[in-house]
Every structure is written in structure tokens, then in C-alpha cells.
Amino acid sequence: MAKQINNQDITDRERVILVSIEPDELMLPYAWEELTALTETAGADVVGEIHQNRDDPDPKTYIGSGKAKELHMSVLDTNADLVIVDGELSSVQARNLEEEVKCRVIDRTQLILDIFAQRAQTREGKVQVTLAQQMYLLPRLGNLYTKFERQQGGIGVRGGAGETKLEADRRKVRDGIKDLEAQLAEIRATRQQQRAQRKRLPFPTAALVGYTSAGKSTLHNTLSGSGVYADPKLFATLDPTTRRVTLPDGWAILLTDTVGFVRNLPTHLVAAFRATLEETIEADFLIHVVDVSHPYMETQMRAVLDVLEDLGAGNKPMVTVFNKCDLVDDHHRLTDLILSTPNSVYISATKGDGIPNLVEHVVTTMEALLKPINVVVPYDKSELVAQCYEYGRVSAAEYLEDGIHVVARITGELVGRIARYEIEPEAATEVAAI
Numbered sequence: 404m405a406k407q408i409n410n411q412d413i414t415d416r417e418r419v420i421l422v423s424i425e426p427d428e429l430m431l432p433y434a435w436e437e438l439t440a441l442t443e444t445a446g447a448d449v450v451g452e453i454h455q456n457r458d459d460p461d462p463k464t465y466i467g468s469g470k471a472k473e474l475h476m477s478v479l480d481t482n483a484d485l486v487i488v489d490g491e492l493s494s495v496q497a498r499n500l501e502e503e504v505k506c507r508v509i510d511r512t513q514l515i516l517d518i519f520a521q522r523a524q525t526r527e528g529k530v531q532v533t534l535a536q537q538m539y540l541l542p543r544l545g546n547l548y549t550k551f552e553r554q555q556g557g558i559g560v561r562g563g564a565g566e567t568k569l570e571a572d573r574r575k576v577r578d579g580i581k582d583l584e585a586q587l588a589e590i591r592a593t594r595q596q597q598r599a600q601r602k603r604l605p606f607p608t609a610a611l612v613g614y615t616s617a618g619k620s621t622l623h624n625t626l627s628g629s630g631v632y633a634d635p636k637l638f639a640t641l642d643p644t645t646r647r648v649t650l651p652d653g654w655a656i657l658l659t660d661t662v663g664f665v666r667n668l669p670t671h672l673v674a675a676f677r678a679t680l681e682e683t684i685e686a687d688f689l690i691h692v693v694d695v696s697h698p699y700m701e702t703q704m705r706a707v708l709d710v711l712e713d714l715g716a717g718n719k720p721m722v723t724v725f726n727k728c729d730l731v732d733d734h735h736r737l738t739d740l741i742l743s744t745p746n747s748v749y750i751s752a753t754k755g756d757g758i759p760n761l762v763e764h765v766v767t768t769m770e771a772l773l774k775p776i777n778v779v780v781p782y783d784k785s786e787l788v789a790q791c792y793e794y795g796r797v798s799a800a801e802y803l804e805d806g807i808h809v810v811a812r813i814t815g816e817l818v819g820r821i822a823r824y825e826i827e828p829e830a831a832t833e834v835a836a837i
Contacts, residue, residue: 416447416448417446418481418482418484419447419450419484419487420451420452420478420486421435421438421449422474423438423452423454424454424456424489425456425489428456430702435452435454445517447485451480451483462496463495463496463499464503465488465492465500466500468503471503474503475505478504484507486504488510488511490510492508494543497509497543511667511669515665515668515672516671516672519535520536530587531587534580535671535676536671537579537580538580538671538674540576541576594681606647606655606794607687607688607769608656608657608658608686608687609686609765609769610659610661610682610686611660611661612683612690612707613664613691613692613707614664614694616663617663617703617726618694618727618752618753621726621753622690622726623646623660626648627646643659643661643682645660645682650766651762654769658690659686661680661683664706664710665706666706667706673710683711683714684716686716686719688722688768688769689711690722690765691704691707691724693724694726694727695725695731695737696731720746720768720771722764723744723747724761726750727751727752728749729756737749748760773796773813774813774815775812776811776818776825777825778808778822778824779806779807779809779824780806780824787821791817794813795817796811798810798812808826
């Protein structure tokens with residue numbers, strides 16, 4: 404299936420034809436919509452589309468020789484500069500397809516890497532993006548050379564200049580990867596120090612997770628009153644931002660806004676952004692923000708949950724937030740979602756609708772993480788009692804001769820500081836009766 408887009412207002416930006424072999428016809432509209440959004444986010448214009456209904460890619464050209472010829476004609480008809488394939492191409496597929504269509508060809512991974520490169524602002528973000536690009540490039544370096552130069556041996560060509568150049572470039576990329584990994588190790592150590600400093604104030608930590616453009620940054624701003632950059636474009640946020648959010652009764656949490664996920668998130672990005680994604684892994688609980696107005700909401704939710712599983716964060720306590728409820732006319736659907744999804748709410752982060760209900764769920768989730776303690780705190784350590792009030796729920800406190808008897812439920816971080824003053828079960832029973 405080929406489609407040419409008539410656009411009289413095309414600028415001097417790159418003109419792109421999109422290619423897909425999505426086997427599920429029901430998923431095709433969503434796949435096109437997302438790939439188009441990614442392309443436009445990268446700064447290009449879509450001038451054509453070609454779809455092939457097949458289960459597996461052709462090993463030589465990804466779409467087969469017949470479709471490759473059709474794609475070549477579309478390139479000529481639309482004067483396209485670039486072909487973007489909604490999948491990951493091997494070096495052989497990319498080379499053969501370029502030779503067939505006489506046009507530059509990239510895959511979905513390269514497209515997302517390009518967007519990330521545009522979005523990266525901090526040193527950390529730039530290092531992570533560059534590492535992902537180098538990891539992607541290394542096994543595909545051979546595609547940059549002519550067929551003669553790529554020969555690895557044989558009579559008359561063994562050890563030729565092309566082979567020497569290719570191996571030199573491979574060593575250069577490998578060395579670059581090692582250097583970037585060393586820089587990321589420093590960044591990871593810095594992040595661990597930052598987390599350790601935050602743990603000195605033992606607030607529970609929560610991470611906002613979700614599909615890109617679900618509204619995480621907007622919700623982060625609404626809850627914290629901060630000015631995190633929020634934009635409807637894909638992957639507007641790359642670098643995590645942590646802010647303190649004050650809850651009812653003076654309680655507080657540390658809330659981190661994280662990079663958005665996407666369907667078929669490239670493994671190179673997951674590996675390179677490990678330092679950033681550790682904010683999700685280290686959080687006490689997650690707030691999963693879902694765009695409830697999106698027609699493929701369930702697909703986006705599953706993509707996020709799959710990435711969380713891959714990160715080892717799939718079993719963390721979670722509050723599911725169905726955002727953009729103001730764009731949904733069917734309120735019965737919203738009610739059904741809440742009834743069928745544990746610990747969930749629906750809100751509008753932009754309008755503030757449902758925020759009090761969300762805060763209640765956050766408080767309930769946080770309270771469930773608190774640990775019970777029965778302690779006798781020495782008077783010269785009375786600041787620990789104040790921290791029990793600030794970072795937990797104190798049910799009883801009595802000032803006696805041997806110290807301050809406290810029964811409370813507190814954060815896990817604070818338990819480590821106060822556990823040495825735990826009293827015997829018999830004494831704990833007496834205190835509990837106060």
C-alpha cells in the first residue's frame with residue numbers, strides 16, 4: 404500500500420517517505436501516527452507512505468524487491484530526500500535498500516537518536532545520546548564503505564586500504580565508547596552522591612513515569628510549583644528533575660520527572676540512559692501518567708510497563724494517573740478505568756481537576772511504605788523524635804526517665820537511624836497501651 408501526500412506548503416526541510424511492514428492492520432493507524440509525529444519532531448516533512456502487510460522483514464531489503472522498486476518510484480515522484488523505516492535495519496538491509504531506492508535510508512532507532520541529540524541540553528544528556536549513537540554505529544560501520552573496500556580478504560584484495568581504514572574506524576569508535584562509558588560512570592557516581600544527600604532528609608521518593616507526551620512534566624509542575632520544561636512535542640524532557648512536594652499535614656515527598664518512554668524503545672537508548680533511568684529504579688514508588696484521551700492508551704500503557712519490567716522496576720508500588728480527562732467526553736469510561744485499575748485516579752494536570760484526589764492516593768501509597776517502630780530515644784537524640792513527626796506518623800510519645808518512648812510508623816530511611824533504640828516486646832506492649 405503506497406500513499407503520496409500532497410503538500411503544497413512543504414518547506415526546505417527534509418522530505419521524507421515513511422515505510423512500515425506492520426502486520427497488524429489494527430495497529431497500523433497508530434504506528435503511522437507515531438512515526439509521523441517522530442518525523443515531524445525531528446524537523447522533517449512527510450511526503451509519502453508505503454506499507455507492506457507481512458509478518459517478517461525481508462532479510463535483504465526489509466520490504467522485498469517489489470516494494471523496493473515501488474519505493475524508488477515514490478522517491479522520484481515526491482522528490483524525497485530521506486526514507487524512514489519503522490523498524491530496526493541491519494547494515495545489509497540498509498545498504499541494499501539505499502542501493503535500490505537511490506536515497507538515504509534510516510530506521511526508527513536512528514530517528515529517535517536524532518531527536519534525543521536535538522533535545523539533549525546538559526552534559527549528562529549529551530554524553531548519553533552520543534554513547535547510544537556510537538553503540539548503534541559500531542556494528543554498522545561496514546555500511547559506510549563501498550563493496551570493494553569492505554572486502555575482508557581474498558586474492559588481490561586481502562589486507563587492502565579499505566580494510567585498514569574500516570578497522571581503524573572501528574577501533575576509534577570502540578575507544579570512544581570506552582571514554583563515554585567512563586564519563587557516564589562518573590555521572591552515575593555523582594547521581595548516587597546526590598541521592599545519598601537527598602536521603603539525609605528521609606522523604607519518600609516518587610518517580611513520574613509514562614509514555615512520551617502523557618503530561619508528566621505538566622503534572623510535575625502542578626504538584627511542585629516548579630518550572631520544568633513542558634511541551635507537547637515528543638521527548639521534551641531528557642534530564643531528570645527532582646523537586647520537593649509538600650503534602651497535607653506538612654508531609655513531603657521528593658518527586659522526580661523522568662524521560663518519557665515510547666513503543667519499541669531502542670535498546671541502545673535504554674542502555675545509554677541507564678544512569679538517568681536509575682532514578683526510576685531507586686524510587687520508593689512510581690506515578691504512572693497515562694494520556695487517557697489517546698485512542699491507543701492501552702498500547703502506550705503496556706509499552707511503559709514493559710520498559711519498567713526490563714529495568715527491574717515492574718513490582719514497585721504504583722499510582723496510575725489517567726491524565727487529560729478534560730478531553731474525554733465519556734465519563735462512564737473514566738469510571739470503569741478507575742474501577743478496573745488498582746490505586747488509580749483521573750485528572751487534568753493542565754486544569755488542576757482531580758489533583759486533591761491524586762494527592763490522597765499519593766499519601767495512602769506513601770503511608771503503606773512506612774515501617775512500625777517502638778523505641779526509647781535518649782534525650783540527647785531528641786531530634787530523632789522530631790524527625791518521626793516530620794517523616795512519619797506518631798501514634799504515641801511519652802517523656803519518661805529513661806528517655807522518650809515513641810510508637811510510630813516512619814520511612815525506611817529513618818528506621819536505619821533509629822532502630823538501635825528499639826525496645827523489647829514487653830516494654831513495647833506497655834508503650835502501645837499509652
